Amino acid sequence: MKFFVSWSAADPNFVSYFSDVHLLISPSTVAQSWTLNCLSTMPSEIILDSGAFTLMRHTKKWSQKDVFEWQMRAVRGVTVPVWLGHLDQPVPPDCNSKAETFRRIETTLARAYEFVQLVKKTNFPQNIQTLGVIQGGDYESVRFCAREMARIGFDLYGIGSLAPLCNTATIMERISGAMEIVGKRLHIFGVSSLEVIKLLIDWNIHSCDSSRPTKAAIYGDVFYSNPFRTFTVPSSRKDKSYNVLEQPSPCICPICIKNPYTITVTGNKKSNNQRAIHNYYHLREEINQMERAHLFHKPQFIKSGVYFAPSS
Numbered sequence: 281m282k283f284f285v286s287w288s289a290a291d292p293n294f295v296s297y298f299s300d301v302h303l304l305i306s307p308s309t310v311a312q313s314w315t316l317n318c319l320s321t322m323p324s325e326i327i328l329d330s331g332a333f334t335l336m337r338h339t340k341k342w343s344q345k346d347v348f349e350w351q352m353r354a355v356r357g358v359t360v361p362v363w364l365g366h367l368d369q370p371v372p373p374d375c376n377s378k379a380e381t382f383r384r385i386e387t388t389l390a391r392a393y394e395f396v397q398l399v400k401k402t403n404f405p406q407n408i409q410t411l412g413v414i415q416g417g418d419y420e421s422v423r424f425c426a427r428e429m430a431r432i433g434f435d436l437y438g439i440g441s442l443a444p445l446c447n448t449a450t451i452m453e454r455i456s457g458a459m460e461i462v463g464k465r466l467h468i469f470g471v472s473s474l475e476v477i478k479l480l481i482d483w484n485i486h487s488c489d490s491s492r493p494t495k496a497a498i499y500g501d502v503f504y505s506n507p508f509r510t511f512t513v514p515s516s517r518k519d520k521s522y523n524v525l526e527q528p529s530p531c532i533c534p535i536c537i538k539n540p541y542t543i544t545v546t547g548n549k550k551s552n553n554q555r556a557i558h559n560y561y562h563l564r565e566e567i568n569q570m571e572r573a574h575l576f577h578k579p580q581f582i583k584s585g586v587y588f589a590p591s592s
C-alpha cells in the first residue's frame with residue numbers, strides 16, 4: 281500500500297530528508313502561485329486533491345474550475361505520477377439526515393462530472409491521472425455514490441469523510457462498501473489509526489494518506505517504531521496520563537542522528553517540523569513492518585460480523 285503524507289507549505293520538507301516520499305497537497309494549504317516545481321526534490325508520487333474539508337472553512341469560494349486551474353498550474357512540467365482529485369462535498373460525521381447526505385452526494389457527483397469534462401478538454405501527459413472521490417454517510421450511501429462515480433469513470437477512486445470517524449468497524453464497513461463497487465484501486469483519505477492502516481494493507485488497498493506525523497509533532501508527541509509507541513515531550517502541556525519521554529531513545533532518523541534531543545524541543549515551528557520528520561520516519565518504519573508481516577500471513581476476514589472483506 282502506498283502511504284501519502286499530507287503536506288502544506290508550512291510543513292517540513294520531507295522530500296529533502298527521504299527518498300520515495302508520496303505527498304498529498306491541497307490548494308488551501310499552499311500559496312495560489314505555488315507549483316510542484318517549488319519543491320526542492322520531486323516526490324515519487326503526488327495527489328493534488330481539492331482539500332474540500334479545509335476549503336469549507338476558507339474565505340475564498342472555490343469552484344470546480346478554480347481547483348482545476350490551480351491543479352493545471354501546479355503540475356506544469358512535472359513528470360512523476362500525479363493524481364488529480366475533483367472538488368467534492370464531504371458528509372460531516374454528525375449529519376443524521378439521509379436527505380442532506382444525498383444532497384451532498386449529488387453535489388459531489390455534479391462536480392465529478394464537471395471535472396471529467398474539463399479533463400477531456402485538456403491534453404494531459406500520461407503521468408497525470410484522475411481520482412474520483414466517493415462520499416457517503418453509511419455503507420449504503422457509499423455504495424450508491426461509488427456506483428455513480430464508477431459510471432463517470434476515473435483512473436483511481438478515493439473515499440472521503442472518514443477522517444473524523446473513530447470507530448474502526450464503521451470506517452472499514454464504508455471502505456468495504458466502496459470496494460465492492462470499484463475494487464482495490466481505492467485511496468483512503470485522512471487515516472490516523474494504525475489499526476485501520478493494518479487492515480488496509482491486509483485488504484491490498486491501493487493507498488492512504490495521513491497528516492498524523494505533523495499533527496502529533498505540533499502537540500509534542502513523539503513516535504517510536506518496532507514496537508510502535510507514542511510519548512509526549514516533558515515541556516508539552518498535557519496531563520500526567522501521557523507517557524512522558526524522559527530520555528530520547530536510540531534513533532537513526534535524519535534528525536536524531538545529529539542530536540537526539542532536538543525532538544524534545546517545543547515552542548517553535550522549526551522544532552515541531554524536526555519532530556515531524558522523526559515521527560514520519562517511525563510511522564513509515566511501522567507501515568513497512570506491517571507490509572512485511574502481511575507477506576507472511578494470510579489475513580483473516582470477518583465475513584459475517586462487524587465488518588467484512590469484499591469478495592474480489
Ligand SMILES: [Zn+2]
Nearest residue numbers: 531533536558
Ligand atoms: Zn529520530
